[in-house]
Amino acid sequence: MNSFTFTRARTIADALRSARGDVKFLAGGTTLVDLMKLDVERPAGIIDLNALPLAEVRRTPDGGLHIGALARNSDVAHHPDVVRDYPLLSQALLSGASVQLRNMASTGGNLLQRTRCVYFRDAAMACNKRSPGSGCAAIGGFNRNLAILGTSAHCIATNPSDQNVALTALEATVHVTGSNGERSVPIGDFYLLPGQTPERETILEPGDLVTSVTLPPPAPGAGSTYVKLRDRASFEFALASAAVVVTIKGGVMQRARVAMGGIATKPWRNLDVEAALEGQPATRERFADAAQILLSDAKPQSRNGFKVELAKRCLVHALSVATAVT
Amino acid sequence: MKIAVTVNGERYERDVEPRTLLAYFLREDLGLTGTHVGCDSSSCGCCVVAMDGDRAVKSCTMFAVQADGHEITTVEGLEQGGKLHPLQQAFWDQHGLQCGYCTPGMLMTSYVLLKHQPAPNEAEIREAIAGNLCRCTGYQNIVKAIQQASTELAAEPAAAAVGS
Numbered sequence: 001m002n003s004f005t006f007t008r009a010r011t012i013a014d015a016l017r018s019a020r021g022d023v024k025f026l027a028g029g030t031t032l033v034d035l036m037k038l039d040v041e042r043p044a045g046i047i048d049l050n051a052l053p054l055a056e057v058r059r060t061p062d063g064g065l066h067i068g069a070l071a072r073n074s075d076v077a078h079h080p081d082v083v084r085d086y087p088l089l090s091q092a093l094l095s096g097a098s099v100q101l102r103n104m105a106s107t108g109g110n111l112l113q114r115t116r117c118v119y120f121r122d123a124a125m126a127c128n129k130r131s132p133g134s135g136c137a138a139i140g141g142f143n144r145n146l147a148i149l150g151t152s153a154h155c156i157a158t159n160p161s162d163q164n165v166a167l168t169a170l171e172a173t174v175h176v177t178g179s180n181g182e183r184s185v186p187i188g189d190f191y192l193l194p195g196q197t198p199e200r201e202t203i204l205e206p207g208d209l210v211t212s213v214t215l216p217p218p219a220p221g222a223g224s225t226y227v228k229l230r231d232r233a234s235f236e237f238a239l240a241s242a243a244v245v246v247t248i249k250g251g252v253m254q255r256a257r258v259a260m261g262g263i264a265t266k267p268w269r270n271l272d273v274e275a276a277l278e279g280q281p282a283t284r285e286r287f288a289d290a291a292q293i294l295l296s297d298a299k300p301q302s303r304n305g306f307k308v309e310l311a312k313r314c315l316v317h318a319l320s321v322a323t324a325v326t
Numbered sequence: 327m328k329i330a331v332t333v334n335g336e337r338y339e340r341d342v343e344p345r346t347l348l349a350y351f352l353r354e355d356l357g358l359t360g361t362h363v364g365c366d367s368s369s370c371g372c373c374v375v376a377m378d379g380d381r382a383v384k385s386c387t388m389f390a391v392q393a394d395g396h397e398i399t400t401v402e403g404l405e406q407g408g409k410l411h412p413l414q415q416a417f418w419d420q421h422g423l424q425c426g427y428c429t430p431g432m433l434m435t436s437y438v439l440l441k442h443q444p445a446p447n448e449a450e451i452r453e454a455i456a457g458n459l460c461r462c463t464g465y466q467n468i469v470k471a472i473q474q475a476s477t478e479l480a481a482e483p484a485a486a487a488v489g490s
Binding site for chain 2 (some may be wrong): 001004005006036048050098100101103235324
């Protein structure tokens with residue numbers, strides 16, 4: 001690993017001041033340290049955030065939930081308020097990685113988790129995300145686990161997070177501070193499509209620091225779940241996953257929120273899918289209609305065509321579980 | 327960079343390069359070679375240690391400077407006064423190892439598991455060790471060993487205490 005300077009931020013202002021030039025913030029390190037060992041990340045400096053008071057999980061005045069950026073994935077997953085009011089977030093977190101990684105990984109770090117595309121993670125290969133302009137070896141290469149939605153001719157890398165899929169279905173807000181002050185961004189606006197600049201994954205500017213995520217109050221009476229399909233039962237990334245929150249009244253879906261993971265270049269939400277569910281009876285036929293809409297724009301690659309049907313079944317199953325329709 | 331880390335109850339002050347990983351700090355700076363490095367990519371779990379007594383972490387995926395001010399328990403900290411920890415004895419009794427390479431990580435993951443869940447069922451045990459790979463045993467005897475230790479520790483909770 002390259003050598004680097006190590007600075008411990010004592011305050012948020014301290015962290016922002018230090019964030020000049022080729023530096024990276026360090027929280028849990030489960031993505032960053034891994035990528036530094038692979039020479040994919042070679043920062044000249046590391047700014048350690050772990051002394052900052054950003055690990056708190058607490059209710060907000062409106063009945064929602066504040067999750068500090070440094071709150072560890074395991075602590076969020078087992079937090080009684082999350083388990084009770086946002087169970088799909090707990091399920092999503094516990095379906096990710098292994099207990100040891102969840103003990104280190106942070107909420108903010110998971111938001112910024114990098115793709116598992118093997119070409120991104122191998123510094124010898126062409127990858128527009130790692131090395132802009134070098135090409136994309138995944139197109140036509142080993143792309144079984146890569147995206148079928150939101151891709152471009154420059155990048156087909158999947159966003160690998162489980163947490164972010166649940167946060168998208170829960171309509172979370174990401175709170176950011178930077179040299180231009182503080183701002184709050186709906187998670188639906190936080191991630192960027194790869195387009196011609198796959199190296200830019202979020203709206204964050206250099207030196208910006210994610211400080212927390214907030215969730216709106218839980219939808220009263222809603223059913224929800226997170227379903228993750230993968231090659232083995234644990235410690236594996238999703239081939240397809242679905243986070244759904246559905247409120248039913250008299251057998252009719254009043255409100256539906258749907259986000260998908262494992263199939264797209266960012267946590268995937270399609271408002272047409274939700275519109276196709278709302279006002280409809282909770283039946284497998286209507287779920288299948290919504291799944292058809294979800295995948296209508298899918299662009300399978302050479303080795304991941306199976307994901308089209310897999311994602312449909314994943315969504316239908318998640319909606320069936322959340323609405324208790326068999 | 328100067329750091330102070332308490333390992334198995336003993337405080338160590340050392341000057342380390344920031345890029346030194348905790349696993350190598352334990353093995354090479356402190357000579358505690360019980361912590362193994364397997365995949366070096368946070369997959370296999372050979373390097374698991376306990377941080378602050380109740381948190382299993384992969385020491386190959388954190389910098390030693392991240393352990394500054396913390397307490398680390400390694401496999402060397404389990405045995406007390408020449409007597410194996412009930413988990414170590416159970417791995418022996420149940421043949422929970424063959425080559426032994428994964429064993430330090432298995433033991434430390436199990437050690438933390440039993441602190442949080444003194445009586446885990448088989449599914450909970452298997453989920454807890456999902457981040458620890460074993461190429462020899464097929465896991466059956468590892469699960470049995472953790473069950474044995476769980477039973478013994480329930481009968482004699484004081485035996486669980488290690489370190490400072």
